[in-house]
Each structure stands twice: as structure tokens, then as C-alpha cells.
Amino acid sequence: MTSNTRTTALDNNGRLMVHGAGRIKIVDVASEAGVSVTTVSHVLSGRRPVSASTRARVEDVIQRLGYQADPSARGLRTQRTRTLGLVVPDITNPFNTAIAAGMQEIALAHEYLTVVCEAPMDGPHLPEVIRQLVARRIDGIVVGRYGATRQDLDRITASGSKLVRLGGPLAPGLGDVVRAAETEGMYDLVSHLVGRDYRRIAYIGGAPGVEPGEERFAGYRKALETAGLPVHQELVAWTSFTREGGRAGATAVLNATEPPDAVVCANDLIAIGALDTARAAGLRVPDRVAITGYDDIEAASLVSPALTTVLNPAREIGRSAAQLLLDRLEGEDSGPAREIVLAHRLVPRESA
Amino acid sequence: MTSNTRTTALDNNGRLMVHGAGRIKIVDVASEAGVSVTTVSHVLSGRRPVSASTRARVEDVIQRLGYQADPSARGLRTQRTRTLGLVVPDITNPFNTAIAAGMQEIALAHEYLTVVCEAPMDGPHLPEVIRQLVARRIDGIVVGRYGATRQDLDRITASGSKLVRLGGPLAPGLGDVVRAAETEGMYDLVSHLVGRDYRRIAYIGGAPGVEPGEERFAGYRKALETAGLPVHQELVAWTSFTREGGRAGATAVLNATEPPDAVVCANDLIAIGALDTARAAGLRVPDRVAITGYDDIEAASLVSPALTTVLNPAREIGRSAAQLLLDRLEGEDSGPAREIVLAHRLVPRESA
DNA sequence: CTGAAAGCGCTTACAG
DNA sequence: CTGAAAGCGCTTACAG
Structure with a gap:
């Protein structure tokens, strides 16, 4: 007890913990507070009632000595x-x-x-x-x-x-x-286009069948359906979730017999590629053709025109x-x- | 020993470790291999010579049982x-x-x-x-x-x-x-501009005095000096490390009495803002004015024209x-x- | 080349 | 409301 107290005083004194050697342990707290380690542990965890005065004293010592339980020791015991x-x-x-x-x-x-x-x-x-x-x-x-x-x-x-x-x-x-809610997100986006009087709305997807892409496409179809608009096969292109994919997909749908007035893309990178294609073709966005992305990556607001998109609540x-x-x-x-x-x-x- | 062996056999048998209860421990390995835990530990750490045959046997058991030392136990012992x-x-x-x-x-x-x-x-x-x-x-x-x-x-x-x-x-x-090497990076970038015959090279910095900005500005000055070019006070603007900052800074330097033919920006976001200003003013980039960034964020290659910049080796x-x-x-x-x-x-x- | 045993710093039955 | 003691699973002097 005496020796323990001295050690604690020393630690407390000497600018706390030098080289991890003098690290304060639960036993230091216990002896300084004049209680058992059991009680200190219970003050810490709250898993057993401790009298108000004891608790206050222990908490004070913990504060004063800057005690922090060793996570390895705790983990070994609790298996957490x-x-x-x-x-x-x-x-x-x-x-x-x-x-x-x-x-x-x-x-x-x-x-x-x-x-x-x-x-x-x-x-x-x-x-x-x-x-x-x-x-x-x-x-x-x-x-x-x-x-x-x-x-x-x-x-x-x-x-x-x-x-x-x-x-x-x-x-x-x-x-x-x-x-x-991917499907719902895309549904809202396409409905937004419909509300702005876009009618021939193309879709550029990433790889078909892949999880997020599939759900987004479902939202697109559902929104068109709700609006009483058909899904034109020639206005749907499948490519990859990249800028390159967007360029290729946009080239395909923009060259349809009857071109679209809007191009919905499965993500922002595809949309940025579609923007490239539109720019190269001299098509003003959104006047001649609207283009939308999905995800709202940082670049979505940095490209010009800034992308209308859907925020992924990551x-x-x-x-x-x-x-x-x-x-x-x-x-x-x-x-x-x-x-x-x-x-x-x-x-x-x-x-x- | 018998009981231990049985336990091990059970674990090994029962699709290894159910609910963390049957987790294999060093003692299981030791008894299965017929050695002490000391020896298993030394096989693991290599901190003591172990005979080849013993080592092989222990390693085999470790493999077979899928033993992984408990990090909390190890940490408690080693203080790591x-x-x-x-x-x-x-x-x-x-x-x-x-x-x-x-x-x-x-x-x-x-x-x-x-x-x-x-x-x-x-x-x-x-x-x-x-x-x-x-x-x-x-x-x-x-x-x-x-x-x-x-x-x-x-x-x-x-x-x-x-x-x-x-x-x-x-x-x-x-x-x-x-x-x-921030200073050197900016030095190279500005030297690249000088090599392409740009002569009135403006600089848009973030907050002055802040660490990375300070060093980049030093590289700019050094490159101009090396090329025998003066640093024109009216071609240097201090702003913030944002797109907004870039717009404001570009407006300032592009309206100088004698406008620059190149604008060096302290980071990519500033450069993207400068691109906005140039576009709004109808200045073609890089024909009328070159614009450079720094850091090579993803958007640097996605904006149009794509930014010449310096890759930060993060x-x-x-x-x-x-x-x-x-x-x-x-x-x-x-x-x-x-x-x-x-x-x-x-x-x-x-x-x- | 190998083993028995102490001990790392906690938590938690067990006991009062 | 409180404490003494066992034990979590390792590593490492110590001993041979």
C-alpha cells in the first residue's frame, strides 16, 4: 500500500506517464482512492451500484491521474x-x-x-x-x-x-x-425531367444486371410508365460506369433516328462522358439536350454545366x-x- | 491431455469455431502437436531456435486448426x-x-x-x-x-x-x-510554362503564409527568377483554396493593366474557378490564357479543358x-x- | 533444443 | 455497498 501510494504520487508528479512505463493502472487508482480495484472497475462500468461518496472520490482520482483502461487487458477479459x-x-x-x-x-x-x-x-x-x-x-x-x-x-x-x-x-x-433507395431516387430524377417537359428520355446504364445499376434502371422505367411514356429500345444503351462509357453511350443514343431531348445516366462519371459527347457535337446542355448523373460526386458540381444528379446518402x-x-x-x-x-x-x- | 485433445478434435471437426466459443487457443495447438505452449509461441515468433521437425509439426497443426493468436492477449503481454x-x-x-x-x-x-x-x-x-x-x-x-x-x-x-x-x-x-517536394513541383510546372513561351505568368494563391501554399509560391518565384522573369505584383492574387477563390483571383489578375498569358493556381480547385472566369470572359484556354492547377484531384481530369497540374504523391x-x-x-x-x-x-x- | 510458471491489467462470479 | 481472487490467452525470463 505504502509503496503503491508512492508510485502513484510519483506518476502523478512526473508529468504523467513517461515512456509508457509509469502508465497509471487500475490498481494505482484503487490505492490512491483507498478502495479495491473491484470498486474502481464498477465505477467505470456502472454495472454495480457504488455509494455516491465513493464514486465521487474514485472519479476524482481517475480524472486527476488521467487513468485510461488498457484496451488489451479489457479485451482479453471481455472478448471484445x-x-x-x-x-x-x-x-x-x-x-x-x-x-x-x-x-x-x-x-x-x-x-x-x-x-x-x-x-x-x-x-x-x-x-x-x-x-x-x-x-x-x-x-x-x-x-x-x-x-x-x-x-x-x-x-x-x-x-x-x-x-x-x-x-x-x-x-x-x-x-x-x-x-x-436507388429505385426511388432515379424515379424522382426522371419525374423531375418529365415535369420540365422532356419527353424523349434516353438512358445510359453501366453494366446491365449489376446491383446499383439494375435498381436505377427500374426507377427510370417506372417513372416513364407513370408518365405514360414508352421505353424506346434505341434510347437505352448499356456501357460501363466510366467517362469513356458515357461518351460511347451518348454517341449511340444521340444518333438514334429520333434523338432524345434528355439523357439520364446511371452515374455521374457516365454523365460527364455524355457531356463531352454533347459538347463535341455542338449540342447545348440543357437547351438542346438535358443530361443527368447519379451519386453527386465532387466533380458533379465542378464540371460545366454543373450536373443535375441525385445525392447518395453515404x-x-x-x-x-x-x-x-x-x-x-x-x-x-x-x-x-x-x-x-x-x-x-x-x-x-x-x-x- | 485427453480432455484437451478431445476438445481440439471437436473444434477441428465442427466446422471450426462456433460463436467464438470453440476458438482455437495456443494450448490447443500445443497439445495437438504434443509440445509446450512455449514452443508453439517460439515457432510463431521465431525468437528462439526450434528443431526442424518440431517446427514442421507445429506449423502443420496451426494450419490445420486455423489458429490465430488472440490480439488482446498478445497485446497485454507485449504492450503493443x-x-x-x-x-x-x-x-x-x-x-x-x-x-x-x-x-x-x-x-x-x-x-x-x-x-x-x-x-x-x-x-x-x-x-x-x-x-x-x-x-x-x-x-x-x-x-x-x-x-x-x-x-x-x-x-x-x-x-x-x-x-x-x-x-x-x-x-x-x-x-x-x-x-x-512542393517547391520543386511548382518550379517544374512554371518552368514547363516558360518552356512553352508563356511570359506573363500570374499566380493565384490560397491564404498567404499557410504551409503548402507558401512553398508552392516559393517554387513559382524561383522558376520566374531562373527564367529571368520579374514577379509582377499586380499578377499575384491571394484568396482561398476554393473554386470561389479561384473565380475572384482570376477576375483580379485577368483585369490587370497588362493581362497575363498564363495563370498558375495554388491548387486544382482554384484553377477550376479560374476556368469559370475565363469561360465567362470568353477567353479560350489555353490559346488566350493557360491555366494550371496543383494536386491532381479527380476533377482535374474531368473538367474541360482538362487541367495541367502536378500530382501529389499521397x-x-x-x-x-x-x-x-x-x-x-x-x-x-x-x-x-x-x-x-x-x-x-x-x-x-x-x-x- | 525444450518446458513450467509467472505475469501483463483488466472484469466478474463469489462471498459477505 | 464492497473486496479477495480467479482467470482471460498470450510471451518470456528462468531453468535444464
């Missing part, structure tokens, strides 16, 4: 790391970082850390990254929109980690789902995913799988 | 978390994510995790984030370009964590430094920072503070 993981195909993609930012916002408030891992689409990166996260005992994992196999996902849930997927079907044993997706994970982790784990669908928001600019 | 941290003002900024990607690339290869934390410039976020990372016992921390105070940095080194700063002076006790910065940290962590810690300077790369496009 207080860490959330996000796996995405491309860590530099702004959507993905916005998702990460949203997760972090929620996680940090609960004293959880967030790690974001990149697992490129090509090659077998995903299983390896998942293996690493599981080995690290990450408490909850968010898996981005992917070709994640059933096996990959099972690996996560089998390890005891909680799982949230960003898209895909809701199914038991596959964790919770958070996704954006940050909100991240927030929701983290909250779902924390609910399973902190609250009761039970309850059926849940799905959260987030609304998109139309961003009208100059191009349509 | 095998985690690197990156602190940046804005987690959605592509530079910062590129830095994170570079760090992760190196870190993952050494079985380190990387966490990136956002601490906005405004308000007292930085001390709080640093506190969290230190409390988490993060082994090495990279602090982005900031108004980090001496006290903030001391807090990191005092805790025993290794520190790398991205910019700022090299000084003992402040960790290692990684930075890009990913490489991340790699170097992680390597520096790992050197201190894995090798000997000693040695004086080091600085790594990374070359920029000129990216000629249409605008100059």
Missing part, C-alpha cells in the same frame, strides 16, 4: 475489442470514405474505433481481408456492395462478429442490411450501419435481421 | 497493439484517403492494422483524438498537416507511441517527417510514413529523426 470494421473495394472512393466517416461519427461517441479495409474487387482479396478482421476479433463488420459469397459472410457470423451488409437481400443468418448509410452494429453489440443481440432503407435526395443544377 | 493511426482534418479528402491507402498497404504486409481518424481543423478536436489514440495504445501515429501544437505532439511521444509528421520542421523529439507519402513507423517499432528505435522528401510529378493536359 470495441472496434468496428468496414470492408470496401476501394478506399479512395469518396462514397466509401463518406460511409467510413459516418460510421466513425457514431462509433467514436460510444468509444469504439473504426478500421476501414480495402479489398479490391479483382482477385481473392475479400476472403483474406475478412480473415484478418476476424483474426483481430473485430466486434462488428460492415461489408460494402460486393460479390461477397455466402461463405465469406458465414465466416464473419460464425466467428461471433456482428455483420451488416450494404445492399443485397435480407435473409436470416446474413446480418442486417442498410441500403439507399454518410447516413455509415451512421445507420454503425448504429445497427452497436445495437447488436451493446443491447440485446436477439431479434430478426433488420433492413434500413435511406432516401436519396435530388440535386437540381444546370444540366437538366 | 500492432496498430498504426493516421490523424487528418478531413477523412473524405482524397489526398488523405490516398495517404491512408498507402499506409495500409505497408502495414497489412506486416500484420499491422491502420485506423484513420478525423479531427477537423476547427475547434479542439485534435487533442481529443490524440487522447483517444494514445489511450488505445496505438503503436505509431501519423499526424497530417495541421496546427498541431508542440503539446499535442509531446503527448504522443511521451506515451511511448512513435510519431511521424507530414510536414513541418525536423526537430529532435518530434518524430520523423515525410513531405512532398499514396507514396502514406507508404513512407508507415515504413518509418515500422522501422522504429520493429527495428531498433534509436537513431536521429529522419525526413523523407518525395518528388512530385508534372501532369500535362490540355489547359497549359
Whole structure:
């Protein structure tokens, strides 16, 4: 006790913790406050009543000594790391970082850390990254929109980690789902065009059948249908989610027998490519032809004319995913799988 | 021993680890291989010679059971978390994510995790984030370009964590430094303009005196000096690092008594704003006036005309920072503070 | 070349 | 309302 007190006084004295050697431990707090480590622990966790006066004294000492529980020691005991993981195909993609930012916002408030891992689409990166996260005992994992196999996902849930997927079907044993209302977003965008008297509305998609593209196309069809407008086969082009794809797709639809007065693109990059084609053909946008994007990447507002597009609520997706994970982790784990669908928001600019 | 073997067999059998309960531990490996946990540990770490046959047997069992050491247990013992941290003002900024990607690339290869934390410039976020990372016992921390105070940095080194700063002076006790050759990059860019016979070269800076801006301006001056060209006061405008700033700055310099034939901008956003102004004034770029950016953000290649700019080697910065940290962590810690300077790369496009 | 055992810093039954 | 002690899963002196 005496020796302990002296040590503590020394730490407290000497500008706190030199070289990690004098790091304050729970036992230092306990002896300084004249209680057991059990009590200090319970003051920290609130899992057992502690008399007001004892609590106050302990909290004061914690403050004064700047005590912070060692996460490794705590983790070893609790089998929890207080860490959330996000796996995405491309860590530099702004959507993905916005998702990460949203997760972090929620996680940090609960004293959880967030790690974001990149697992490129090509090659077998995903299983390896998942293996690493599981080995690290990450408490909850968010898996981005992917070709994640059933096996990959099972690996996560089998390890005891909680799982949230960003898209895909809701199914038991596959964790919770958070996704954006893609179909509705595109429906709103096309309806916006219809409301502005555009009638021959073309569509340039990315690869057909791929998840976000498929849903966006459905929104396009539904909006035309609602407006009593036909889907002209020659006004629909399938290409890739790139600027190059947009150029090619726009060339195709703009050369239709009866050209369109608007071109709806499956994402902003395609729309920027379509803008190139329109400019090269001397077609003024939006006077001669309207062009719209989707996602609202930074460049959408920087090109000229600025793109009318739909905002992808990425940050909100991240927030929701983290909250779902924390609910399973902190609250009761039970309850059926849940799905959260987030609304998109139309961003009208100059191009349509 | 018998009971242990049975347990192991069960785990091995039952589709490995159900609910984290049957997680394989070092003792399972040891009993299955018929050696002590000491030996398994040494096979893992390589810190003690193990006979070839024993090693082979143990490695086989590790493989077969899919053993992964528990990071909390290991961390508690070694006082290391095998985690690197990156602190940046804005987690959605592509530079910062590129830095994170570079760090992760190196870190993952050494079985380190990387966490990136956002601490906005405004308000007292930085001390709080640093506190969290230190409390988490993060082994090495990279602090982005900031108004980090001496006290903030001391807090990191005092805790025993290794520190790398991205910019700022090299000084003992402040960790290692990684930075890009900003001055040289701008020098090359302006020399490129001189080589293309531009002679009245204007400069639009962000806030004067701020770190990256200051160095870029120095490169501009040096290049003009080398070419025997004067720095015209009326051709230099100070504004903010935004598109709006670029518009205002361009309006100022383009309305000079004797207008410039080229406008060098301190970053890409400013250049995109300058492009707006030139377009509005009916000035063709680059025929009537050349415009250049700096950083090579995604939008730089998406605007029209595409921006001539300088690539910021962000990913490489991340790699170097992680390597520096790992050197201190894995090798000997000693040695004086080091600085790594990374070359920029000129990216000629249409605008100059 | 190998093993038995201490101990890292916590949390949590168990006991009062 | 509080405390003594076991134990989480590793690594590493110490010993042979």
C-alpha cells in the first residue's frame, strides 16, 4: 500500500506517464482512492451500484491521474475489442470514405474505433481481408456492395462478429442490411425531367444486371410508365460506369433516328462522358439536350454545366450501419435481421 | 491431455469455431502437436531456435486448426497493439484517403492494422483524438498537416507511441517527417510554362503564409527568377483554396493593366474557378490564357479543358510514413529523426 | 533444443 | 455497498 501510494504520487508528479512505463493502472487508482480495484472497475462500468461518496472520490482520482483502461487487458477479459470494421473495394472512393466517416461519427461517441479495409474487387482479396478482421476479433463488420459469397459472410457470423451488409437481400443468418433507395431516387430524377417537359428520355446504364445499376434502371422505367411514356429500345444503351462509357453511350443514343431531348445516366462519371459527347457535337446542355448523373460526386458540381444528379446518402448509410452494429453489440443481440432503407435526395443544377 | 485433445478434435471437426466459443487457443495447438505452449509461441515468433521437425509439426497443426493468436492477449503481454493511426482534418479528402491507402498497404504486409481518424481543423478536436489514440495504445501515429501544437505532439511521444509528421520542421523529439517536394513541383510546372513561351505568368494563391501554399509560391518565384522573369505584383492574387477563390483571383489578375498569358493556381480547385472566369470572359484556354492547377484531384481530369497540374504523391507519402513507423517499432528505435522528401510529378493536359 | 510458471491489467462470479 | 481472487490467452525470463 505504502509503496503503491508512492508510485502513484510519483506518476502523478512526473508529468504523467513517461515512456509508457509509469502508465497509471487500475490498481494505482484503487490505492490512491483507498478502495479495491473491484470498486474502481464498477465505477467505470456502472454495472454495480457504488455509494455516491465513493464514486465521487474514485472519479476524482481517475480524472486527476488521467487513468485510461488498457484496451488489451479489457479485451482479453471481455472478448471484445470495441472496434468496428468496414470492408470496401476501394478506399479512395469518396462514397466509401463518406460511409467510413459516418460510421466513425457514431462509433467514436460510444468509444469504439473504426478500421476501414480495402479489398479490391479483382482477385481473392475479400476472403483474406475478412480473415484478418476476424483474426483481430473485430466486434462488428460492415461489408460494402460486393460479390461477397455466402461463405465469406458465414465466416464473419460464425466467428461471433456482428455483420451488416450494404445492399443485397435480407435473409436470416446474413446480418442486417442498410441500403439507399436507388429505385426511388432515379424515379424522382426522371419525374423531375418529365415535369420540365422532356419527353424523349434516353438512358445510359453501366453494366446491365449489376446491383446499383439494375435498381436505377427500374426507377427510370417506372417513372416513364407513370408518365405514360414508352421505353424506346434505341434510347437505352448499356456501357460501363466510366467517362469513356458515357461518351460511347451518348454517341449511340444521340444518333438514334429520333434523338432524345434528355439523357439520364446511371452515374455521374457516365454523365460527364455524355457531356463531352454533347459538347463535341455542338449540342447545348440543357437547351438542346438535358443530361443527368447519379451519386453527386465532387466533380458533379465542378464540371460545366454543373450536373443535375441525385445525392447518395453515404454518410447516413455509415451512421445507420454503425448504429445497427452497436445495437447488436451493446443491447440485446436477439431479434430478426433488420433492413434500413435511406432516401436519396435530388440535386437540381444546370444540366437538366 | 485427453480432455484437451478431445476438445481440439471437436473444434477441428465442427466446422471450426462456433460463436467464438470453440476458438482455437495456443494450448490447443500445443497439445495437438504434443509440445509446450512455449514452443508453439517460439515457432510463431521465431525468437528462439526450434528443431526442424518440431517446427514442421507445429506449423502443420496451426494450419490445420486455423489458429490465430488472440490480439488482446498478445497485446497485454507485449504492450503493443500492432496498430498504426493516421490523424487528418478531413477523412473524405482524397489526398488523405490516398495517404491512408498507402499506409495500409505497408502495414497489412506486416500484420499491422491502420485506423484513420478525423479531427477537423476547427475547434479542439485534435487533442481529443490524440487522447483517444494514445489511450488505445496505438503503436505509431501519423499526424497530417495541421496546427498541431508542440503539446499535442509531446503527448504522443511521451506515451511511448512513435510519431511521424507530414510536414513541418525536423526537430529532435518530434518524430520523423515525410513531405512532398512542393517547391520543386511548382518550379517544374512554371518552368514547363516558360518552356512553352508563356511570359506573363500570374499566380493565384490560397491564404498567404499557410504551409503548402507558401512553398508552392516559393517554387513559382524561383522558376520566374531562373527564367529571368520579374514577379509582377499586380499578377499575384491571394484568396482561398476554393473554386470561389479561384473565380475572384482570376477576375483580379485577368483585369490587370497588362493581362497575363498564363495563370498558375495554388491548387486544382482554384484553377477550376479560374476556368469559370475565363469561360465567362470568353477567353479560350489555353490559346488566350493557360491555366494550371496543383494536386491532381479527380476533377482535374474531368473538367474541360482538362487541367495541367502536378500530382501529389499521397499514396507514396502514406507508404513512407508507415515504413518509418515500422522501422522504429520493429527495428531498433534509436537513431536521429529522419525526413523523407518525395518528388512530385508534372501532369500535362490540355489547359497549359 | 525444450518446458513450467509467472505475469501483463483488466472484469466478474463469489462471498459477505 | 464492497473486496479477495480467479482467470482471460498470450510471451518470456528462468531453468535444464
